[in-house]
Amino acid sequence: MKLNQDQQNILDGKYGPGAQLAIKIQIAIGESFGAKRMVPITRAHVALSNQDADLWLAEKMVDMGAKCRIAPTVNPGWCLDYFKSRNLVSDEDYKMMERTHNAYKKLGAILTYNCTPYIDTNVPNFGEVVAFSESSATPYVNAVWGARSNREGANSALFAAITGYVPEYGLLFDENRKGNILVDVKADMKNDYCYHMLGMCGKKIGHGIPVFTGLPKHISPEAFRNLGAQLNTSGAYDMYHIVGVTPEAKDIETAFGGKEPERKVTITNEDFDEILETISLEGDREIDFVMFGCPHFTINECIYINNKINGRKLEKEMYILTSSHVKEMAELMGIDEKLESLGAHIVPSTCPDQPCWKFIKGKVGLTESPKCAYYPKRRGIDFVIRDLDTCIEGAVTGRVK
Ligand code: F3S
Numbered sequence: 001m002k003l004n005q006d007q008q009n010i011l012d013g014k015y016g017p018g019a020q021l022a023i024k025i026q027i028a029i030g031e032s033f034g035a036k037r038m039v040p041i042t043r044a045h046v047a048l049s050n051q052d053a054d055l056w057l058a059e060k061m062v063d064m065g066a067k068c069r070i071a072p073t074v075n076p077g078w079c080l081d082y083f084k085s086r087n088l089v090s091d092e093d094y095k096m097m098e099r100t101h102n103a104y105k106k107l108g109a110i111l112t113y114n115c116t117p118y119i120d121t122n123v124p125n126f127g128e129v130v131a132f133s134e135s136s137a138t139p140y141v142n143a144v145w146g147a148r149s150n151r152e153g154a155n156s157a158l159f160a161a162i163t164g165y166v167p168e169y170g171l172l173f174d175e176n177r178k179g180n181i182l183v184d185v186k187a188d189m190k191n192d193y194c195y196h197m198l199g200m201c202g203k204k205i206g207h208g209i210p211v212f213t214g215l216p217k218h219i220s221p222e223a224f225r226n227l228g229a230q231l232n233t234s235g236a237y238d239m240y241h242i243v244g245v246t247p248e249a250k251d252i253e254t255a256f257g258g259k260e261p262e263r264k265v266t267i268t269n270e271d272f273d274e275i276l277e278t279i280s281l282e283g284d285r286e287i288d289f290v291m292f293g294c295p296h297f298t299i300n301e302c303i304y305i306n307n308k309i310n311g312r313k314l315e316k317e318m319y320i321l322t323s324s325h326v327k328e329m330a331e332l333m334g335i336d337e338k339l340e341s342l343g344a345h346i347v348p349s350t351c352p353d354q355p356c357w358k359f360i361k362g363k364v365g366l367t368e369s370p371k372c373a374y375y376p377k378r379r380g381i382d383f384v385i386r387d388l389d390t391c392i393e394g395a396v397t398g399r400v401k
Helices: 005-011 017-032 052-063 080-085 091-107 137-144 154-163 193-199 221-234 252-256 269-279 299-309 324-333 335-342 355-360 370-379 388-397
Strands: 038-040 043-046 130-132 165-167 181-185 210-213 263-267 289-297 317-322 344-348 364-367 382-385
Touching: 005 017, 017 038, 017 052, 017 154, 017 165, 043 154, 052 091, 052 154, 080 091, 091 154, 091 355, 130 137, 130 154, 137 221, 154 165, 193 221, 193 269, 193 370, 210 252, 221 289, 221 370, 269 370, 289 299, 289 370, 289 388, 299 317, 299 324, 299 335, 299 344, 299 388, 317 324, 317 388, 324 335, 324 344, 335 344, 355 370, 364 370, 364 388, 370 382
Parallel strands: 043 130, 181 210, 181 263, 289 317, 289 364, 317 344, 364 382
Antiparallel strands: 038 165
């Protein structure tokens, strides 16, 4: 790998042992992908997880004197104030989240605790080279914004934030951004929930860069978010194209770079039905709670839920996970107070895959997100999956069909 003077200085330890270790590992990653040089980044997002390995690395970097050159936004752990003030967490779990918070604070991260930064707080321009980890984030910045990021891990994105560089390989090159699988969508894409289900078709789509046809011209930010999140729940995707919609797919020839697709797949309503059967608990039952916001919900979704509930008292509690700034907006708008009085809680800076949810262990939830159902399973929380409107009605009646 050919290094410039600044990169060589980092490697020689001029900026301390933390940055030195970070670039050493980046060089090793780059060499394994055949990268010939490192290139500067302008943005990063670190999928902080508040789990043992994440905390170990962040604290190690702090102890070695590392500081981020590019302040990254970070994923949610769980909100210390929210859960502590309600007495829902153990001292041990509290201490761990506090250590995670302190480590990332010392590293100079922007403590957004939000997994959808690409919608409002960390939005790259077309062609910008960035280092984004997080399942819905990498495909969003590549496909929707036309920025360039490889599918970083939480650790490699942190190293990139520390050094300010990434090894040049993969999606940083034009030729690797072209599609190779034609996915003709015949399913009825009537709402944002359908993009969750489309994303869950990863097994049928197969490995590569999908090029979707048959989708509507207007696709909401929430639908793009859902598609990326579930593509990386059912498979591993860093890029996709939607013909006539995403910026590198003005037509089908451009999306495929003039080549023929290697594979053609058709997705139908039957595919969605089959997938739902395998990933959801059976319906026609009582549920214990409703959870939304995996990935984090937007203010528009909070408004939508408030309108749909329309002042009705909920039979079962509803948790709406979102960022602290969406929570603040909901407070300013009076939505937060209104929802709270009905039994719906807007929870900031929190992910369902965290120890703060021990108090719902063994209960049955209802959600519109397959990812929300997937991760908490290992924590003993199971879900029925239905579309958003059905889930809202489920919270009102306490049952789901
Ligand atoms: Fe976000 Fe956690 Fe879900 S990071 S996508 S809320 S698993």
